[in-house]
Amino acid sequence: MATAFFSPTFTLRNSTSIPQSRRRSCLVRSSQASVAVETPSSSTTDLLLQVKDLSAVIAESKQPILKGVNLTVRHGEVHAVMGKNGSGKSTFAKVLAGHPDYEVTGGSVLYKGLDLLEMEPEERATAGLFMSFQSPVEIPGVSNIDFLNMAYNARRRKLGLPELGPIEFYGYVAPKLELVNMKIDFLNRNVNEGFSGGEKKRNEILQLAVLGAEFSILDEIDSGLDVDALQDVAKAVNGILTSKNSVLMITHYLRLLEFIKPTYIHVMENGRIVKTGDITIAKVLEKEGYKAIS
Amino acid sequence: MSISALNSYLPKPCAPSRPCARPPRATPTKLFSQPPTLASLSDPHVLRLAETLEDSIASSSCPPPLQKLRDISSQSLLTTPWPSRKDEPFRFTDTSFIRNSEVHPVTLAPTQNLDALSGLADSISPNIAIIDGYLVESLSNLSELPDGVFVGRLSDLNSKGLMDKVSKYVSNFQGDLFWSLNGVGAPDVVLVYVPEGCKVEKPLHLRFVSMNRSYKGSKSLPISNPRVLVLVEKGGDIGIVEEYVGGDGDDRCYWTNSVMEVVLSDGAKVSHSYIQTQSLGAAHVKWTSVCQGSKSVYELTEVSTGGKLSRHNVHVKQEGPDTVTELSSFHLSIGDQLQDLHSKLVLDHPRGFSRQLHKVIVAHSLGQAVFDGNVQVNREAQQTDAGQLSRSLLLEPRATVNVKPNLQIIADDVKCSHGAAISDLEEDQLFYFQARGIDKSSARKALIFSFAAEVIEQFPDATLQKKVGNVIRTLLTPALPSR
Ligand SMILES: Nc1ncnc2c1ncn2[C@@H]1O[C@H](COP(=O)(O)OP(=O)(O)OP(=O)(O)O)[C@@H](O)[C@H]1O
Ligand SMILES: [Mg+2]
DSSP: OGGGGGOHHHHHHHTTTSOTTSOOOSSOOOOOOSSOOOOOSSOGGGEEEEEEEEEEEETTTOOEEEEEEEEEEETTOEEEEEEOTTSSHHHHHHHHHTOTTEEEEEEEEEETTEEGGGSOHHHHHHTTEEEEOSSOOOEEEEEHHHHHHHHHHHHHHHTTOOOOOHHHHHHHHHHHHHHTTOOGGGGTSEETTTOOHHHHHHHHHHHHHHHOOSEEEEESTTTTOOHHHHHHHHHHHHHHOOSSOEEEEEOSOHHHHHHSOOSEEEEEETTEEEEEEOHHHHHHHHHHOGGGTO | OOHHHHHTTSOOSSOTTSTTOOOOOOOHHHHHTSOHHHHHHOOHHHHHHHHHHHHHSOOSOOOHHHHHHHHHHHHHHTTOOOOOTTSGGGSSOOOHHHHTSEEEEOOOOTTSOOGGGGGGOOSSSSEEEEETTEEEEEEEEOTTOOTTOEEEEGGGOOOHHHHHHHHHHTTSSOOOHHHHHHHHHOSOOEEEEEOTTOBOOSOEEEEEEOOOOBOTTSOEEEEEOOEEEEEEOTTOEEEEEEEEEOOSOTTOBOEEEEEEEEEEOTTOEEEEEEEEEOOTTOEEEEEEEEEEOTTOEEEEEEEEOOOSEEEEEEEEEEOSSSOEEEEEEEEEEOSSOEEEEEEEEEEOSTTOEEEEEEEEEEOSTTOEEEEEEEEEEOTTOTTOEEEEEEEEEEOSTTOEEEEEEEEEEOOSSOEEEEEEEEEOOOHHHHHHHHHTTOOHHHHHHHHHHHHHHHHHTTOSOHHHHHHHHHHHHHHHHHHSOOO
8 A cells, every 4th residue: 555655657747846855646536525614705815724636544554534525714714524433533633733642644834824834843943833732742741831931942042033931931821821820830740740621621722822833733632621621712812813814723512612702613523524614513512413314 | 598697707897896998808717717518609700809998998996887897798708609690690691701800999099180180070070080089079079068068078078967867878789799899899988968857959960080000901990989978857858969970081990989878858859860971991890779768759760882891780779658750761782782781670569650661783893781670579669650661772783682570569459561572673663763764774774773762861960971972872862884
């Protein structure tokens, strides 16, 4: 299977448009998902993210996970992706963020007019793409504040701004903690080490609040949160939403979508977006489950 | 035939009627006049070295425990050969660098210019300076010790009662060749005594400095044999910071052959910080032997980065139930050097709790690390909770590590866990940094440092954490790949 991707046909056919270094499928996929995603009618300058026929495999086993995802996000929009366990939602998020576990085998992703797939993960991040992890990893030995400071300075460098020293940074970060209702001593703890499920999620949102983002992908930011925490998180997310910034939320529950109102809801199944609509989809799912829409 | 039986064939090293005289030298000639079985066990090289050490120490009056130590040590050297790679404890540890050097003992002349050392005076109090194995008062400051605490040379001790106590502890334990060489060559014993119920608020800082150093390639190897005995009575509590530095000069050669014995009575607590940053040309051989009474707590946190050959032997023996033992070590090998930890924890009583964390980074293709961690949970040690974890990080292609965790469990009602992993950095952790905009090389740097930080954070003293953290950061900087 894998060798097929390197077949001479591939090189010949794509030599003008696709760099050889990147492994892409030679198959031209038709975007015939069961429900066509309508292309935006407004001008293309409005586009923030355009995903076309994206397919990806697990790098190690070459097992296909994403099988032709199409998605368009314009500035200021809120999108939600729902779908059964294992349908590929987190994989989609991680592929957009550049996770090395996956290998893109086809399709394209345009972010702010740039070829996202050509960018290193850290370049994607400094270009304003933020993904909150479904299960954030623990990093013993690195304090939360040092980590945030490093990340914030990387962003500042990109913007040509002077970096902040630890003391200045503390002044900047301390008020952000209130936003997500975290105690100040979380700054001195090691990144996610020993955090409860809910604390890890709050910490992701804290990072988002500190770094800011034009496009945030929030992978199940609501799971494991109590009602109060959900409201805190929703408030923080709404706080960063502007007419320019967009959010893509992955969730299983309607309740988050009642706090952060989505423009579109997509349903993912077996590595594809099979349905797109408005909030009613989530309501149907909540009531009747996935069998109602498949 | 047991060693003691063999020894009975030997002349008694010191007749009781000759107090404090030097034990007769065990010269090869003398030995060859002994039965052939004995001769075959003796090593002329060891005997010559022992003789040189004996010659170097002052033969003036010395306290009985020290004399006893010297006697026992010289006796055991008669039958201890130089270790070879065939001996299990030295299977991966090549000591030929010491073996092939011209070892000569350092004698600290009182005229030696100690002014040059005044920069070493430590503002942290209480502290003592041990220069080439000799305690130097002018560089020490013990003003803040509580009443009843004694820190000083055994030969300066006036209390007969305490001297008797010390005698009891001398050489209940038998180490290896290096242990015995120290016993013969130690100019004195530095005693740290904490009386019953006494809590020493500030940690006692012991600074070991190697002043006599030879140049790389000169073959000459000055040896010093510092020896410390820490005696903590019932319910006593003290923090000890044991720090070895080599002065300036990164590749100077010397041999620090040090021993520390720690005796904890019931309910006592010792928090022991051990930092070794000697030069990359040095040999550093260290014994830490610990005896724990019931309900006592012993915590050891070690960071070792120095030495061409660095070997730490830790031996912890449980003398009663309900003990707590926590051992954390971080070793770093950034050059052509070997970092070796041989630890042995023997549990003979119920309800002991022990945790051991060993971490090592080898950041050079000629670098090597060895860990042999033995935990024995014997028949009587029911309801023991013992955990051991070893993690090695190899940053260069030919860097090597030999890890041998071994748990021997005889008791049946116990909770024991162990694990050993040799790994590269975690991909998921690296990605987490990158996903927040931090480039891969900075992420690697932070993660490599954080690997060490887990141990550094165990130092009870925040200033020490910071200081050691900076040392590690500096050492790691050139070794960090520029990927
Ligand atoms: N690194 C990986 N190694 C092996 N299998 C993987 C890997 N990543 C994803 N998968 C598999 O790919 C499929 C999709 O996983 P993904 O995490 O994207 O699902 P999801 O839609 O986010 O599910 P959930 O709702 O449970 O979070 C699953 O079957 C999963 O086991
Ligand atoms: Mg998921």
